[in-house]
Amino acid sequence: MPAVVSLSNVHKSFGALQVLKGVSFDVAAGEVVAVIGASGSGKSTALRCINALETIDSGEIVVCGHKVHDPELDRRALRRDVGIVFQSYNLFPHLTVAQNIMLAPTCVKDMGKAEARRLAEEVLAKVGLAEKADNYPEQLSGGQQQRVAIARSLAMQPKLMLFDEVTSALDPQLTGEVLRVMEDLARGGMSMILVTHEMAFARKVASKVIFMHQGKVWETGPGAMLANPQTKELAEFLSNDL
Amino acid sequence: MSLTPVHIEFIATGALWTVGLSAIAFVGGSILGFALALARISPVPFVRRCAGTYIQIVQGTPLLVTLFLFYFGLAVVGFDSLPAIVAAGLGLVIYSSAFLAEIWRGCLESVPKTQWEAAECLALTRWQRMVRVILPQAMRIATAPTVGFLVQIVKNTSLASVVGFVELAQAGKLVNNTIFEPFTVFIVVAAFYFVICYPLSAWSRSLERKLNAGRR
Numbered sequence: 001m002p003a004v005v006s007l008s009n010v011h012k013s014f015g016a017l018q019v020l021k022g023v024s025f026d027v028a029a030g031e032v033v034a035v036i037g038a039s040g041s042g043k044s045t046a047l048r049c050i051n052a053l054e055t056i057d058s059g060e061i062v063v064c065g066h067k068v069h070d071p072e073l074d075r076r077a078l079r080r081d082v083g084i085v086f087q088s089y090n091l092f093p094h095l096t097v098a099q100n101i102m103l104a105p106t107c108v109k110d111m112g113k114a115e116a117r118r119l120a121e122e123v124l125a126k127v128g129l130a131e132k133a134d135n136y137p138e139q140l141s142g143g144q145q146q147r148v149a150i151a152r153s154l155a156m157q158p159k160l161m162l163f164d165e166v167t168s169a170l171d172p173q174l175t176g177e178v179l180r181v182m183e184d185l186a187r188g189g190m191s192m193i194l195v196t197h198e199m200a201f202a203r204k205v206a207s208k209v210i211f212m213h214q215g216k217v218w219e220t221g222p223g224a225m226l227a228n229p230q231t232k233e234l235a236e237f238l239s240n241d242l
Numbered sequence: 243m244s245l246t247p248v249h250i251e252f253i254a255t256g257a258l259w260t261v262g263l264s265a266i267a268f269v270g271g272s273i274l275g276f277a278l279a280l281a282r283i284s285p286v287p288f289v290r291r292c293a294g295t296y297i298q299i300v301q302g303t304p305l306l307v308t309l310f311l312f313y314f315g316l317a318v319v320g321f322d323s324l325p326a327i328v329a330a331g332l333g334l335v336i337y338s339s340a341f342l343a344e345i346w347r348g349c350l351e352s353v354p355k356t357q358w359e360a361a362e363c364l365a366l367t368r369w370q371r372m373v374r375v376i377l378p379q380a381m382r383i384a385t386a387p388t389v390g391f392l393v394q395i396v397k398n399t400s401l402a403s404v405v406g407f408v409e410l411a412q413a414g415k416l417v418n419n420t421i422f423e424p425f426t427v428f429i430v431v432a433a434f435y436f437v438i439c440y441p442l443s444a445w446s447r448s449l450e451r452k453l454n455a456g457r458r
């Protein structure tokens with residue numbers, strides 16, 4: 001199967017700070033990849049590079065056929081194929097839930113209002129929030145806002161979804177509802193990369209786990225690797241995390 | 243001699259000119275100022291710098307001097323018989339544009355960067371991001387300071403008298419020169435200013451309420 005995402009030898013620095021020091025990995029279609037690692041190890045940066053929110057210094061990134069490292073990259077074409085969800089939801093506060101979701105399909109895909117509205121209701125149902133369509137984001141709980149953010153991305157029918165610690169800002173009791181939505185997505189065959197601190201979730205859902213350490217992919221394996229770390233850094237990380 | 247309806251009418255005409263000049267300053271200043279605000283947050287450094295320099299020069303020059311420059315300066319370069327309203331209008335447009343640009347730049351920048359990013363990740367063009375995501379949020383923040391500045395413009399039009407423009411304050415002065423009742427005359431003038439400025443503030447409040455509707 002062709003890779004949906006392929007990073008090879010990616011380097012990225014912020015000024016003098018080297019954040020990614022030769023990162024390589026692939027994500028096959030339908031695969032769910034969990035990226036774990038200590039704070040500052042470069043997880044978010046790697047994710048942002050995949051979506052061209054950061055430009056890389058060297059190496060190659062190919063995402064759904066788009067050469068992300070190419071200076072001529074068509075960013076908008078890339079973003080039509082890739083959805084991203086952030087820790088802080090980043091919903092548009094001046095728009096209702098439905099309007100948040102309808103914005104991109106109407107602006108980018110020239111979809112009609114009525115059709116976009118139907119689409120919004122459909123993706124909202126998928127995340128269990130059909131009844132919140134006409135609420136404003138601030139009227140929702142954190143977990144609900146995050147599910148709307150996921151729905152907003154899904155409305156663009158992406159081929160790949162990126163999640164950056166989407167449950168880190170949530171109370172434990174709200175985490176479950178968001179993880180359930182992500183699990184459904186994974187089961188539906190969506191290709192996903194998720195940066196997460198939820199080890200149990202990574203183990204359960206991920207087909208591949210990537211442990212990043214000091215800007216490198218330190219250890220890769222199936223979810224089971226979390227029970228049986230090969231490097232002492234991963235063992236240390238896991239023992240700190242639990 | 244005392245204040246007669248003729249005097250009041252004269253002052254009222256001055257008030258109309260004040261409103262007209264304010265409108266010119268605000269409309270012209272808004273168009274130019276909005277373009278400048280966008281230039282100030284442009285991704286192109288050169289564009290940012292040009293707009294920044296313009297704003298600094300205009301903000302660093304007293305409005306009185308700007309008005310003189312336009313009145314006498316335009317005469318020097320050949321626009322001899324320029325009506326006072328053109329010089330006053332131009333001067334006030336330039337003045338307003340710089341201040342409005344800075345007010346609006348602040349409002350645009352106060353919208354979190356993550357909002358730009360979220361819109362970018364949804365494949366919106368830069369223009370769509372601006373119009374659909376950033377501007378509506380910035381406008382909500384901008385309403386109060388913008389109308390506040392509009393009131394400043396109304397009051398600052400009184401400086402236009404230096405280039406021979408008879409607006410509200412100047413009309414009051416002229417009336418007073420004939421009847422020597424400064425207190426009565428300027429109470430009337432102040433009342434006219436209030437009648438012009440109060441609705442603006444009320445309008446600002448209602449606008450803010452409307453923009454926030456459904457969000458409380």
Ligand SMILES: Nc1ncnc2c1ncn2[C@@H]1O[C@H](COP(=O)(O)OP(=O)(O)OP(=O)(O)O)[C@@H](O)[C@H]1O
Pocket residue numbers: 014017019037038039040041042043044045046
């Ligand atoms: N825009 C930036 N400018 C400068 N330094 C940055 C920038 N973004 C990230 N960094 C630095 O790069 C390093 C890696 O950051 P990154 O956010 O990728 O880590 P992370 O693995 O996601 O950590 P966390 O678990 O805390 O989210 C950190 O030292 C961070 O301070």
Ligand SMILES: [Mg+2]
Pocket residue numbers: 043044045164165
């Ligand atoms: Mg991070």
